[in-house]
Amino acid sequence: MKKVERYFYPAVFTYVEGQEIAVDFPDLHVATSGKDEEDALLSARELLGVVLAGMEEDGETIPQATPLHEVVLESNERAVLVDVYMPSIRLANINRAVHRTVTLPAWLNSAALEKNINFSQVLQEALKKQLNLC
Structure with a gap:
């Protein structure tokens, strides 16, 4: 239905x-x-x-x-x-993870990996801020 x-x-x-x-x-x-x-x-x-x-x-x-x-x-x-x-x-109401592929410059990826940055967490926080959800 x-x-x-x-x-x-x-x-x-x-x-x-x-x-x-x-x-x-x-x-x-x-x-x-x-x-x-x-x-x-x-x-x-x-x-x-x-x-x-x-x-x-x-x-x-x-x-x-x-x-x-x-x-x-x-x-x-x-x-x-x-x-x-x-x-x-x-x-x-659906709180399941969805995989996304993102593209970023190699130097930025390297710098983030060096600092043990959690890419998913950073992206989620940035999206929430952009959407005024936090």
Whole structure:
């Protein structure tokens, strides 16, 4: 069966003066929060990905999302449609090594070998830094 690439679920953002923004996914019965709207949206997207990936992995039935216009709200709440791109979430859960061939000048290779540099570790650290993952 083909896996869904992108899910869209309504989240209810609840605003209370002096508190973090509460974020609830009524269809999934999970919640998170954020210090401001951007943080709340990022937290919501992360939670959505983790929950749905777990449900997929466990073979659970993923509930149909309620249409945004049907979400019942209080006066201090707003409905936000949150999406998550699952291929990247699924890949993030795979923590196996992948072999890559790299090309570098012979002098640099020699200097690194002389200092017992771990090429894999250096490449991983550089990629994480370049991708703003650390």
